[in-house]
Amino acid sequence: MGQIALDDVDRGILFLLQEDARNTTIAEIAEKVEVSNSTIRNRIERLEGRGIIEGYYPKIDYEQANYPLHVLFVCSAPADEREELALNALDCRGVVDVREMLTSRLNIFIEVVATNTRDLAEITSDLTSLGFEIESSEIVTNHYTRPWGEFEFEEAEE
Template identity: 70%
Template sequence: MTDVSLDNVDRGILFALQRDARNVTIAEIAAEVDVSASTVRNRIESLEESGIIQGYFPKIDYERANYPLHVMFVCTAPAEDREELARSAIESHGVVDVREMLTSMRNIYVEVVATDTRDLTEITNELSALGFEIVSSEIITNHHVRPWAEFEFENGDE
């Protein structure tokens, strides 16, 4: 992995995309970071090619989409198997997000959505069968995010 140096324009673009990538136009970002639209397009392409921007994902209200159970499983996996198990888990029914933690215990967080308790039980059994020890399960009621303030554009800080 190579280090990429971000300048103030790159950070401003990232901030705008984090705030609302779906509804912001290239022209609006360009005006916000005080460069041309073609510069913004080129910078976004470069940020994508370098792997800094890895994708664009919608924020979904699972309950409104008829998946009323939104649960975070906190699991433990053997450190030497953690990455492989995480990759297996993301392919499992109902799993929408897997996070690997840099700890020896409680080192995998698996976010799942389910239609009912029967569905949730099947997901739980599948995760256990993969080799996870489920330490706890927590129902998610809300998830709040915001753009990282370090990316906010400040004109003249280049």
């Protein structure tokens, strides 16, 4: 499918969903972007259907969920195997996120959660057996996100 141009309504929807998709209602979005509820529903369906909205994901505090080890592995993989290895990594126990980098030797970032160091060692072994070379591992203490600024919109003044 070809790309579709986003208008102010689409951008407003995307901004508000990025801000808090779980707690933002169709009615709240409609009020803020000044269109009807049905327009918002139709637009969200269109954005999902065109692959612009790919899903809705909870932000999880793994430590609060009793998974105290939250680690980012910085890996390298052969460029011609990178995508396949990245997809295979998702099947490993403990892996919650895999990111492919376009260039550089350090071209795969793998985020994992574990309950203890033995668990983490098993995950490390699983990843290396897939063909990843783990260059470094970093303990994640916090992760911050914000809606992309290009989707920001001016709310109507009351």
